[in-house]
Amino acid sequence: MTTILDGKKTADALMTALTETVTEMKARGVTPGLAVILVGEDPASAIYVRNKHRRADKIGIRSFTIAMPATVSEADLLAKIAELNDDPDVDGILVQLPLPAQISEAAVLNAIAPEKDVDGFHPVNVGRLWTNEPGVVASTPFGIMQLLKAYQIPVAGKNAVIVGRSNIVGRPLAALLLNASATVTMTHSQTADLAAHTRQADLLFVATGRPEMITEDMVKAGAVVVDVGMDRNAAGKLVGDVNFAEVAPRASAITPVPGGVGPMTIAALMMQTVELAKRRLNGSAK
Numbered sequence: 001m002t003t004i005l006d007g008k009k010t011a012d013a014l015m016t017a018l019t020e021t022v023t024e025m026k027a028r029g030v031t032p033g034l035a036v037i038l039v040g041e042d043p044a045s046a047i048y049v050r051n052k053h054r055r056a057d058k059i060g061i062r063s064f065t066i067a068m069p070a071t072v073s074e075a076d077l078l079a080k081i082a083e084l085n086d087d088p089d090v091d092g093i094l095v096q097l098p099l100p101a102q103i104s105e106a107a108v109l110n111a112i113a114p115e116k117d118v119d120g121f122h123p124v125n126v127g128r129l130w131t132n133e134p135g136v137v138a139s140t141p142f143g144i145m146q147l148l149k150a151y152q153i154p155v156a157g158k159n160a161v162i163v164g165r166s167n168i169v170g171r172p173l174a175a176l177l178l179n180a181s182a183t184v185t186m187t188h189s190q191t192a193d194l195a196a197h198t199r200q201a202d203l204l205f206v207a208t209g210r211p212e213m214i215t216e217d218m219v220k221a222g223a224v225v226v227d228v229g230m231d232r233n234a235a236g237k238l239v240g241d242v243n244f245a246e247v248a249p250r251a252s253a254i255t256p257v258p259g260g261v262g263p264m265t266i267a268a269l270m271m272q273t274v275e276l277a278k279r280r281l282n283g284s285a286k
């Protein structure tokens with residue numbers, strides 16, 4: 001029987017535990033603070049940001065959005081980040097991606113103070129991750145690791161294959177899996193004979209943005225399949241990068257879309273906001 005890796009249920013359980021932690025922190029005078037910068041009117045980004053605030057409200061994190069027009073200059077955006085870097089009530093800062101074309105994503109992400117970089121995209125935190133030092137990790141890969149842990153899925157010694165090499169998912173996930181002693185293969189759009197690689201996977205992670213591209217013949221029997229995709233198919237239905245109907249019966253465990261990795265991304269963000277705020281309790285914040 002295939003196990004459905006239920007991200008919504010797992011996220012809810014993690015957030016219940018986190019609520020207790022936040023309550024204790026507040027009693028000691030520290031309310032975790034999360035600042036989200038939303039540039040432009042991308043409808044999907046607006047929904048993700050709203051869901052982040054809903055989750056934060058529910059567990060007692062103080063969160064707020066700074067909405068900026070799509071025409072904002074890079075200089076104005078950087079000035080806002082500098083202000084938040086200096087705000088002692090803000091523990092975590094994130095800039096919702098994607099950004100409009102006139103703004104350099106690298107310049108913006110590098111401007112966030114590494115100790116407030118709750119998305120883990122700053123080069124200092126990326127470096128810490130790849131050298132297996134403590135630091136903040138990108139929310140989606142961190143959430144995936146939490147999901148595997150919740151379902152007690154072993155990682156050490158397993159063949160992990162990642163399809164997709166983005167900075168948000170594929171690359172940080174590779175580092176986390178390596179740090180957890182998996183044997184990691186990264187594949188991408190230029191990989192020759194992709195299926196030859198995916199068929200070797202004990203753990204298969206797919207983050208390509210190509211609807212239902214992973215089919216039954218590309219998956220080893222009994223593999224654990226984690227689908228990071230969120231796409232619309234020709235009929236307008238929300239689907240992942242994995243053809244769920246075909247692949248699920250062949251897998252030992254699989255994430256659904258929606259309700260798999262997505263809710264874990266937001267849970268991971270909350271967990272890391274609280275971790276950053278703990279530094280304030282210990283007196284080590286900037």
Ligand SMILES: Nc1nc2c(c(=O)[nH]1)N[C@@H](CN(C=O)c1ccc(C(=O)N[C@@H](CCC(=O)O)C(=O)O)cc1)CN2
Pocket residue numbers: 048094095096097098119138139140168230238257258259260261262263265266
């Ligand atoms: N600064 C960042 N920008 C972006 C990130 C990120 O981690 N940091 N990730 C994505 C968007 N994202 C969070 O920001 C995100 C996307 C989707 C979900 C989610 O819960 N999806 C639901 C389905 C939602 C729907 O019905 O449309 C699910 O999978 O169940 C959460 C977070 C890009 N930008």
